[in-house]
Structure formats: C-alpha cells, structure tokens
Amino acid sequence: MPYKSVVLIKQVPDTHNITGKVMTDEGTIDRAALPAIFNPEDLNALEMALEVRERHGGTVTVLTMGPPSAAEILRESLYRGADGAVLLSDRRFAGADTLATSYALALAVRKLGAFDLVFCGRQAIDGDTAQVGPQTAEKLGIPQITYAECVLALEGGTIVVKRALDHGTETVECSLPCLLTVVSSANEPRPASVRRRIANKLAATSMEYKALLAKWPEFGSEEALDAFLTERKLKIPVWTAAELGAEEAKLGLAGSPTQVYKVNFVVLESAESRDVPPTREGMAALVDELMREYIVG
Amino acid sequence: MAENFYLDNPDLRFRMEGAALSAIVDLKEKGYSTAAKYANAPRNYADAQDNWRLILGILGDICANVIAPRAAEADEEGAVFHNGEVDYAAATQAAIEAFKKSEILGAMLPWEYGGLNLPETVYQAMVEMVSRAEGGLMTIFGLQEIASTISEFGDDEMKARVLPRFARGEVFGAMVLTEPDAGSDLGAVQTKASLDEATGKWKLNGVKRFITNGNAHIHLVLARSEEGSKDARGLSMFLVERDKSVKIRRIENKLGIHSSPTCELQYTDTPALLVGKRRFGLMRCAMALMNGARLAVAAQALGISEAAYREALRYAGERLQFGKPVSTLPAVSRMLISMKGEIEAARALIFETSCQVDALKAYEAKQEELAAAGAPLDPAVVARKKRASNLADMLTPMSKYYATEMGNRVCYKGMQIHGGVGYMREFNAERHYRDVRITNIYEGTSQLQVVAALGKMVGRGLDVLIDEWEALDYGSALAPVRAELSELTALFRKCCDELKDKDRELIDYFGTDLVEMGCVVVNSWLLLRDAITLERKRELVRAYTAEHLPRARGLASAILAGEMLSGPSREAILA
Ligand SMILES: Cc1cc2nc3c(=O)[nH]c(=O)nc-3n(C[C@H](O)[C@H](O)[C@H](O)COP(=O)(O)OP(=O)(O)OC[C@H]3O[C@@H](n4cnc5c(N)ncnc54)[C@H](O)[C@@H]3O)c2cc1C
Numbered sequence A: 001m002p003y004k005s006v007v008l009i010k011q012v013p014d015t016h017n018i019t020g021k022v023m024t025d026e027g028t029i030d031r032a033a034l035p036a037i038f039n040p041e042d043l044n045a046l047e048m049a050l051e052v053r054e055r056h057g058g059t060v061t062v063l064t065m066g067p068p069s070a071a072e073i074l075r076e077s078l079y080r081g082a083d084g085a086v087l088l089s090d091r092r093f094a095g096a097d098t099l100a101t102s103y104a105l106a107l108a109v110r111k112l113g114a115f116d117l118v119f120c121g122r123q124a125i126d127g128d129t130a131q132v133g134p135q136t137a138e139k140l141g142i143p144q145i146t147y148a149e150c151v152l153a154l155e156g157g158t159i160v161v162k163r164a165l166d167h168g169t170e171t172v173e174c175s176l177p178c179l180l181t182v183v184s185s186a187n188e189p190r191p192a193s194v195r196r197r198i199a200n201k202l203a204a205t206s207m208e209y210k211a212l213l214a215k216w217p218e219f220g221s222e223e224a225l226d227a228f229l230t231e232r233k234l235k236i237p238v239w240t241a242a243e244l245g246a247e248e249a250k251l252g253l254a255g256s257p258t259q260v261y262k263v264n265f266v267v268l269e270s271a272e273s274r275d276v277p278p279t280r281e282g283m284a285a286l287v288d289e290l291m292r293e294y295i296v297g
Numbered sequence B: 001m002a003e004n005f006y007l008d009n010p011d012l013r014f015r016m017e018g019a020a021l022s023a024i025v026d027l028k029e030k031g032y033s034t035a036a037k038y039a040n041a042p043r044n045y046a047d048a049q050d051n052w053r054l055i056l057g058i059l060g061d062i063c064a065n066v067i068a069p070r071a072a073e074a075d076e077e078g079a080v081f082h083n084g085e086v087d088y089a090a091a092t093q094a095a096i097e098a099f100k101k102s103e104i105l106g107a108m109l110p111w112e113y114g115g116l117n118l119p120e121t122v123y124q125a126m127v128e129m130v131s132r133a134e135g136g137l138m139t140i141f142g143l144q145e146i147a148s149t150i151s152e153f154g155d156d157e158m159k160a161r162v163l164p165r166f167a168r169g170e171v172f173g174a175m176v177l178t179e180p181d182a183g184s185d186l187g188a189v190q191t192k193a194s195l196d197e198a199t200g201k202w203k204l205n206g207v208k209r210f211i212t213n214g215n216a217h218i219h220l221v222l223a224r225s226e227e228g229s230k231d232a233r234g235l236s237m238f239l240v241e242r243d244k245s246v247k248i249r250r251i252e253n254k255l256g257i258h259s260s261p262t263c264e265l266q267y268t269d270t271p272a273l274l275v276g277k278r279r280f281g282l283m284r285c286a287m288a289l290m291n292g293a294r295l296a297v298a299a300q301a302l303g304i305s306e307a308a309y310r311e312a313l314r315y316a317g318e319r320l321q322f323g324k325p326v327s328t329l330p331a332v333s334r335m336l337i338s339m340k341g342e343i344e345a346a347r348a349l350i351f352e353t354s355c356q357v358d359a360l361k362a363y364e365a366k367q368e369e370l371a372a373a374g375a376p377l378d379p380a381v382v383a384r385k386k387r388a389s390n391l392a393d394m395l396t397p398m399s400k401y402y403a404t405e406m407g408n409r410v411c412y413k414g415m416q417i418h419g420g421v422g423y424m425r426e427f428n429a430e431r432h433y434r435d436v437r438i439t440n441i442y443e444g445t446s447q448l449q450v451v452a453a454l455g456k457m458v459g460r461g462l463d464v465l466i467d468e469w470e471a472l473d474y475g476s477a478l479a480p481v482r483a484e485l486s487e488l489t490a491l492f493r494k495c496c497d498e499l500k501d502k503d504r505e506l507i508d509y510f511g512t513d514l515v516e517m518g519c520v521v522v523n524s525w526l527l528l529r530d531a532i533t534l535e536r537k538r539e540l541v542r543a544y545t546a547e548h549l550p551r552a553r554g555l556a557s558a559i560l561a562g563e564m565l566s567g568p569s570r571e572a573i574l575a
Helices: A040-056 A068-080 A098-112 A132-140 A194-199 A206-215 A222-231 A280-292 B010-018 B022-028 B045-077 B090-101 B120-133 B138-153 B156-167 B281-318 B330-372 B379-423 B428-440 B446-458 B463-470 B479-500 B504-509 B511-533 B536-561 B567-574
Strands: A003-009 A011-013 A036-038 A058-065 A084-088 A117-121 A144-155 A158-165 A168-175 A178-182 B080-082 B085-087 B173-176 B192-196 B201-212 B218-224 B235-241 B246-251 B262-275
Touching: A003 A040, A003 A068, A003 A098, A003 A132, A011 A068, A036 A040, A036 A068, A040 A058, A040 A068, A040 A117, A040 A144, A040 A178, A058 A068, A058 A098, A068 A084, A068 A194, A068 A206, A084 A098, A098 A132, A117 A132, A132 A144, A132 A178, A144 A168, A194 B045, A206 A222, B010 B045, B010 B120, B010 B330, B022 B045, B022 B330, B045 B090, B045 B120, B045 B428, B080 B246, B085 B246, B090 B138, B120 B138, B120 B281, B120 B330, B138 B156, B138 B173, B138 B218, B138 B262, B138 B281, B173 B201, B192 B218, B201 B218, B201 B235, B218 B262, B218 B281, B235 B281, B281 B330, B281 B379, B281 B428, B330 B379, B330 B511, B330 B536, B379 B428, B379 B446, B379 B463, B379 B511, B446 B479, B446 B504, B446 B511, B463 B479, B463 B511, B479 B511, B479 B536, B504 B511, B511 B536
Parallel strands: A003 A058, A003 A117, A058 A084, A117 A178, A144 A178, B173 B218
Antiparallel strands: A011 A036, A144 A158, A158 A168, B080 B085, B192 B201, B201 B262, B218 B235, B235 B262, B246 B262
16 A cells, blocks of 8 residues: 655755864854765665655655755755655744754644655754654654664554664554654665656756756746746745744744753863783773773673 | 766766767757657757766766775676576675666667667766776676667567666676687577477577676577578577576686676577568677677776776875885886876777767668658768768777777786786786776677778778868967877878788788777877867877877888788798
8 A cells, every 4th residue: 555755854064074174163063164965864764765665655755944955955855766845944944953843844744734654864963863853753743663774564554663772673563654763774775866867957946946047048037947847847845934834933043942052172182091911811801891881881 | 075987087077078969969869859758858968968967977976886896896706607597796786786776777778668868978988987897897787788789670569578678677688699619700600590480480599608698688699590501691680588498508717807797508499589680680780789889898998997097096106116106207107108098099089989879870760760751861861871880880890999909908007007916816906907808809809800990991981080180270289299190190091002902811911000000090189189179188199199109100111011921931930
C-alpha cells in the first residue's frame, strides 16, 4: 500500500569543514564564510523515505524552513527523487529556536494534508540539539521513533523500526502516522540522478526568478518563466507565516524561549603529558586507568 | 572542495566547452522540437551544454569519490569465475551500483528509449573519466556501444524490448566477435548461424574467445549465416539474450584490467535474432560497433594516462634526491612535459574525431529522415555527410592508434619517474602500466589501425582539414611554430604522394611510419589552433612540436628513401 511521506530538511553551514577564517573572535561561526550544505542526517532521512516509496509506492515531499537560498537543498532533494518540495520562508521565522521551528514545521506538515510518515534527520550539525524532530511530533500529536536505523516492516497502519542506541539496538512497533528521526548509519544516501538533475534544474521559487532569467534570458519575462515552470511542475511553493495561519508570538525570535547567553571559546590544551611504556603491560595499565576514570568503556 | 574528475581537469573542460557541436545538436534534437516532448531534452544549445556540464560533473564526482578510491582493490580482487558464472570484485559492483543509482547509463540512446540522446563527444569524455578512475571498469561502462549499435541497426520491436533496459542499467552488453582462429581477421569467423526455414528462427553454434564481459545479458554475436561462404560476406550480426545455452567456459588470467572478465563462450543451439541485414554483419554492423568502441578505447587509454601523469607529477614533486625534488631535474621534467603534451594532443585528436563521428551520425539520420518523408536528397546534407564519413573513417583509427600508443609511453614514463617504488604493487603507477597495455591490442591492434587509416591517408584524405587549419591566422607569436609545421605538412604530403601508387606491400611496410607522421601533423595543428585563443597552450604547442616534429622528419626520410628490406633479407635476419 502506498504511503505519503514528508521529509523535514535543513540547510546548514558546513561545520565539518571549518577553516581558520571562519571562527570569529567571539568564538562563534561566521556562517557566511562557510558553504551551505544539506544537513547530512537529513539526507539519510530522505534516503529512507525514498526507499519506503520504492518498496511500497506513495509520495515523498520535502519541507524546509529557511532563507530563500535554502531552495538549493529542496532542489537537491528533487534531484535525488523527491516528488515535491515546499519552502517556508518569511522574515518572521528568523531567529527561531527549536520550539518556534517545530511550531512552524508542524503547521506546514498539517497544511500539506493527510500524511503517514514524517522523516527527519536525528540532528542538524549546526546546533546538535536533536530536538526539532521530537518537538514536531509532539505538536502534530503523533508518536515518534528517534534514532531510527532501519524500517524492518511496514504494513497497513503499522511500522516496525530498528533504533540504534548507544549500547545496542531496540526494535519498536508503532502505529501510523508517526515521525522518525534517522541516524547516519541508516543508509548510504543515493547520489543525484543525472536524469532528475536535468529535469529539475530549473526548479525554483519565485524569489529566484531574477537569477534564473539572468542565466536563461530566452524566457524573456518572469511571467513567461512562471508559466513554463508551473506547466512543468517545477515551481517550488513558498509559504509565509500568514499562509500557515501561524500566531505571530510563537514564531521566530519572539517565539523562542532559548537565548544564547554566552559563548565560550574552548581551546583544548594538554596540561601535562606522561610517557607510557610501549609494552603490553604499559598499554594494559593505560587502558585500565582510562576505564577506571570512565574515559573509555 | 570535494574532488571531481571533471572539475579538476581544465583541459577536458576546455575541450568540452569548445566542442563545435551546435549544428549537430540542432539536428539531433530536430530543431529543439524534442523539448516539448521529453522533460530532459534541451531547449537550445546553451541548455544542452549546461546539461553536459551537469552530467559530467555528476560522473566526475562518482569517479573521484566512489570509483578511484577503490581502484587498487578492484584490481587486486579482480573478476572471478566460479560455478560457471562471473563475480565482479566488490569495488566493481559498487561502481556499477553507483552508475545505476545516478541513472547515467544509456546516455547516448535516443529519447524514446529512455536515453539522453547525448553526442558521442560527451560520451567519450565520460569514458575518459571512468578510465582515469579505474581502467578496467571502462570495459563495462564502455560497452554501452552495444546499445548504440542495436539502436542503429535493430528493428523497432527489438529496440523497444532491449534498449530501455540498457538505459535503466538493468542489462549490460558484450561484443562477441573474436574466435580462436579469427582475431584480426574477423572474416574467418566460423560460429555458425542456422535458420530454421519453417519457424524463421535463428540458432547459433560455436566458440568465442576473449570476450569482455561475456557474462553480460545481451550479446551481439558475429556468426556465419551463409553456409559454404568463406569470407566476410557470409557473416551476419545476431542478438542473443544469454540463457542456459550460452556457457561461460572460463575467464582469462591476464596482465591488467583485472576487474574486467575476459570470457570464453560456447553457444549451443542458442536462439538468436538477426540484427540489420543478412551478410552485412561484419562490413556494416561490426564495423560500426568497432568504430565506436575504438574511439572509446582511445578515450580509455587517455583516461589511464591522465591518472598516470597526475601520479607521476605528484610523486616527482615530493621525492627528494640530491637535496631537491626530482621534478626539478631536467631529465624528469622533460618526461613530465612530454607526458602532458601527448595527453593534450591525444585529447584534441579524440575530440576532433568524435565531433566528426557526431556529424556523420547526425547527417545520416537527417538523410534517412528526408528519404522516409519522400523528400528529395538535399545536396548540402549529402556533401556534409560524405565529408564527415571520410574523416571519421580515417580519424577513428588514427585516434585509436595514437592515444593507445601514447598511453603506453605515458604509463611507461609514469613508472620510470617513480623509480623503484613504481615497480611495486603498492603504487598506482604499476597498475596503470599494466592496465594501459591492452588498449593497443584489443578492438584491433595498432597494426590494424594503421591498415584502416592508411588507404585514405595516402589518398590525401586529411587535406580537407589541414587546408582549413593552414588558412587560419595564428598571429606573430606563433609564426615560427606555424612555419615549421607547414614545412612538415608539405613533407607529409610528399610522403603520401610518394607511397600512393606503390605496391601494397611497400605501403604497408611504411604504414606505421606514415600514420605516426600523420598523427603528429594533425595533433600539432590542433594544438596550434588551441593556442590562438588559449595562452596556456602556447608553451605546450612549442614543447610538443619541439619534441615531435624532428622525429616526424626522421620518419619522412625513411619513407622517402623507400628502402624496403627484400624478402630474402628479412628471412636472413630472422633466421
Ligand atoms: C583482454 C582482451 C579483451 C578482449 N575483448 C574482446 C571482446 O570483447 N570482443 C571481441 O570480439 N574480442 C575481444 N578481444 C579480442 C581482440 O580484439 C583480439 O585479441 C585482437 O583483435 C587481436 O587479435 P588476435 O589476438 O587474434 O591477434 P592476431 O590477429 O593473431 O595478431 C597477431 C599479430 O599480427 C598482427 N597482424 C594481424 N593481422 C595484421 C595485418 N593485417 N596487418 C598488420 N599486422 C597484422 C597483429 O597486429 C599482431 O601483432 C579481446 C582481447 C583481449 C586480450
């Protein structure tokens, strides 16, 4: 039986490839200096949704909240196989913490209509909170399966999922609709498809029409471009706060109880060093000590 | 930035960006009317070029990040034969999986069969990158030529059944020509095709040898359909979907391209379908198939060379002897410069050739379209087709000859630059050296390429191109090179004229010398032409001509002296 899936994705600064210039004196990240990428575990979430569709049929819609440039990861999702994409973009969303973000995302998921599964990455590499998925599930009033590694079975209104936990795995069964947060060990995200890459290369939000026209002047006007994209189903809709029917007070900075109070710039320095004899005994003693101190084990 | 075999190769990008295909793509896309029907079809030439960049970029990423890191592993594990079947190395399987998932296969096939209708020129750039990543893998990727041949010669029903599966990567192909007693001389093929007159069905019986990827599902088999015939005119081409009647007897244990299984096959009453016209199996089908495949092997040699050059350049910069990097030693830097010059020359030649092949195919299709519509022959189309056909016929074997011989020279030097470690398994130079060695043997040995190019070459077939190039304005900076090249060109023409009316024996005797010279002439003009617009190529063309023109003059001296060893002298020497 076919399932309707929604995948929540985020564009993040590539914090895994930080070079010297990117850290400010205050120890925060200069986002503009980092390339914006598809949050890695969101790719795993998308892959899981695509695999469900391949096995059972249905649709996969991707959703992101972000600046106009976040349309890039929506396109990347289309290149990999998503059927549709929506961008939530509005100045009023800006400055949102996880609570305000999940509020907006939950409204958007509702607006998409009936759904069976919501997938998101376990966490985003720029905040590492792992809160948005669970909070969204709460706001949607549906059960959640965090740390999902593998969909073991999906039949009718029930899903069986293997969860990857620190000390092993756990298999859970859950009724649909539900939300899954997916870990990186779940799968190997597929590469972009050449055919879908070409077919979707013009996919754009109306905010990008100017740039698109500069590259493809043959369309002549934004109206003509809009007509072409609409006909080819390449127009990526942009939903604003008003279109979501959101309460202003729950959005963006206003709706975010979390405030960053202070950022500490931690420089790890070795205070002391010790020579460990490179013998079997020396190593064994070191390992024992590390275990005693709960550093490993 | 993440590694990418397309984006990190300025010369390949320069060639792609400069490929003069606008008229040809217009024809292929029927004045861009295909865009209304197929979501991937380009709306105009700029759109087509943009698509090529995307495709090559995606493949460049896969090559650099999925394939190349496991190339040594694919070589070490190799394809293995067991229980009558072939297992690819794990790394090869992963690569095939990546091709499938990225939906990059069947790129040259027409839109209606799920292809991307790409020109040959783009495809050869793809083959080059795959070969740079893993030389043996190219034989699996490159056998898409099989699908193109079916697309060209098969009937509509066959095409509709087979081609979409190629485009989805569900099936791969094998090109089944060689037999124990029919190698270079394919006219001697004995595998028997018999027609059951009652049912109209064909069956094949016989043994084929050295078949790359004989484990593939779709075989194109050259077989003798005319009982009692002895030569090429008794051969036809057949399509086989491999079933139990096709036995893989063994796979070869060989020097290089270990990931590529080379199979011995036995056909026993194997059901087969005729492809194209009866009796035209070798002359039309196999020739078309081989011409495409020859160019792909040229691109394979080029790709392996690119990899070998990069390894050597890096190593020479890091290896210190006598207190400095060995790359600064004149002997080593000359080797590197020679490698780079030959690689860029081969790339220029291959692109020139593939553009002619694209032109030929496009004008051929146009002519057929006109004929089908009952329209009169358009003399302009006929003339263009004729020109492209003559040039493709000559440039294809020249490309195969030059690129594969140069590939061997480059990989030889690559190992040499590494010194002792280059001889060791741990270093890629050793693998490149082994992998490239097949390229001037299969798809017709270099000697056969010479035979194929020679006839038209002595007939001054290259003049139409060279005349055009000679007429260009190269400016004063390039004047000295240009003058020297014009001189060599005159000498080359003299050699052609000298040989033209001689005995076939004498022509063949000096064949390799003449074709070698022809390649140097063409390559030099191509590089010189590049130097008009590209600063970087100025030094390169100087280095290339400084190295190769004097040698070509030496070849000319030998040809003009015309001193062929007599039969008895040859025997005396070899006794
Ligand atoms: C790894 C590998 C993969 C292969 N894959 C395939 C495949 O997929 N399909 C397929 O059909 N075949 C395949 N072949 C076969 C390959 O194409 C032949 O080996 C090749 O064409 C040479 O034929 P031969 O081996 O019989 O050599 P021969 O024809 O016996 O040649 C021996 C020597 O004589 C020279 N010679 C022969 N005739 C002439 C001539 N007229 N003028 C000048 N010199 C001449 C040759 O250059 C060579 O030096 C493969 C071979 C190898 C080794």
